[in-house]
Amino acid sequence: MSTDAEPVEPSGGNGTSRVRPHHLAIGLGIAFAVGTAVSGILPLILDWHSDSAIQREVFENVPGPLQLAFYTIIPVLLVWGAFAFAARMRNWERGSPAPRRTTRKNASRRLRDFRAGVYMRTLLRDSAAGLMHSMIYFGFLVLLGVTTVLEIDHQLPEDLKFLHGRTYQAYAMVGDAAGLVFLGGIGWAILRRYVQRPYRIRIKSKPEHAVILGVFGAIGLTGFGAEAFRIALRTAEGDSMDFERWSFVGYPLSTLVDGWSESTLTSVHQWWWIGHVVAFVAFLVILPITMLRHMFTSPLNMYLRDKERPKGAMKPMPNLMETELESFGASVVEDFTWKQLLDTDACTMCGRCTSVCPAHATGKSLDPREIVLKAGEVMAATGDPVVSPPIGTDAEITVSANSLFERITSEELWACTSCKACDEICPVDIEILDKILDMRRYLALMESDFPTELGNAYRGMENQGNPWGMNQGERGDWAKDLDFVDIVDPGTPLEAEYL
Ligand code: SF4
Ligand code: SF4
DSSP: OEEOOOOOOOTTOSSOOOOOHHHHHHHHHHHHHHHHHHHHHHHHHHOOOOOOSSSOOTTTTOOHHHHHHHHHHHHHHHHHHHHHHHHHHHHHTTSBOOOOOOOTTTHHHHHHHHHHHHTTTTGGGSHHHHHHHHHHHHHHHHHHHHHHHHHHHHHSOGGGOOOSHHHHHHHHHHHHHHHHHHHHHHHHHHHIIIIIOOHHHHTTOOHHHHHHHHHHHHHHHHHHHHHHHHHHHHHHTTOOOGGGGGSTTHHHHHHTTTTOOHHHHHHHHHHHHHHHHHHHHHHHHHHHHSGGGHHHHHHHHHHTOOOSSOTTOOOOOOOTTTOOOSOOSOSBGGGSBHHHHHHHHHOOOOOHHHHHOHHHHTTOSOOHHHHHHHHHHHHHHTSSSOOOOSSOOOTTOEEOSSBGGGTOOHHHHHTOOOOOHHHHHOTTOOOHHHHHHHHHHHHHHHSOOSOTHHHHHHHHHHHTSSTTOOOGGGTTGGGTTOTTOOOOOTTSOOOSOOO
């Protein structure tokens, strides 16, 4: 995608130094980076080691310069990622206010919605896709946890270290099981996207998906490779590695290279380790700039689901006799609320909304997923700084201004039946219909751009107060021949029940 749009100043950009959400993201990234760097330096100073024979030496067979590179690159990437993520958040801050505060009254509902997100409950409504996604997500989280636990143990004084003996063996088994589940999920995802190819996936498969699956697959495979060669190397050095049988994937793999020389195993292990770190570095690079960002944005979006407006209610219109507003509805990015803009970065592109949309099913130009993504494209291309679009970069697409109608047509919007099926099925609680109705409100009120069939209905509502254009004085005519229905004179005080 290219843009020649002028950068748009985030709303409220009045030069004050108020702390904004994107500052928190930067602060968090810097804190993690400092923590990572310190965790690399401390063990060098303290030199705390465990004497247990049943344990794993951190950075075993990894030369000092490689360790230094690791503890330099990872913190730098964490800071870079935080700034990249903050740039996206600045885009959300361009939106108008949306009351989504966490209060004592809604805190438990918010936590429940958040839990539904992180436990994948909404995804499991489609059991096959949900299970596949859960295998990747939980497998990855456990692997991340396993690495973190090893790092924590690495920092502790000798008598506080806990990762040895039976605890280590259980830990190793959990790590291998998680790796297996993770790789199983990746294999399933590849099968689903490139072999089974269900419609909603097929029409939105981009090179970005292949990159993400490739990076995840590389993390899993190189992890097992590094583990197998680490065990094989120590076996070749004469250590008894029977306790590593609990690494029920890495250990059998290590026996396949029995008889290899120590020097060969040393260098092959180092290459697998480098491959593993490079795969993790690639993960950190693509995390903020691809749809993988939904690992953070989707649960956040679900946490913010609870809103004051009842389900299905449109945003209230201001009193037209009193308001000083000159425009109604949404025509530019800034007309959406910050929550509506966050939505566009939280979309997982799963296409469930597409699959249930009656307009899409009957061949109309509307695809609810595209409404979300196109709004996100305009937001991304007109941000300051410009950020990557929600998915992929298409050189054919040019966004020259922050108008939503750069990418979204009135034909798409008026094809919507307002059935809300898309909102109901969305696993991450994206409010799609709200966006459509806001843009339609703009088209109808500001541009008089609506289907001709609606002209009579609008005129009827304007002149007679009903969409059929019926005379108000004839409103009760339907009952004039019915003895058991009294038509009450609207001028007299009401003493009757009415329908
Ligand atoms: S509300 Fe509109 S976009 Fe959503 S499913 Fe119904 S017709 Fe499709
Ligand atoms: S809007 Fe929701 S249902 Fe539609 S593609 Fe995005 S995440 Fe999936």
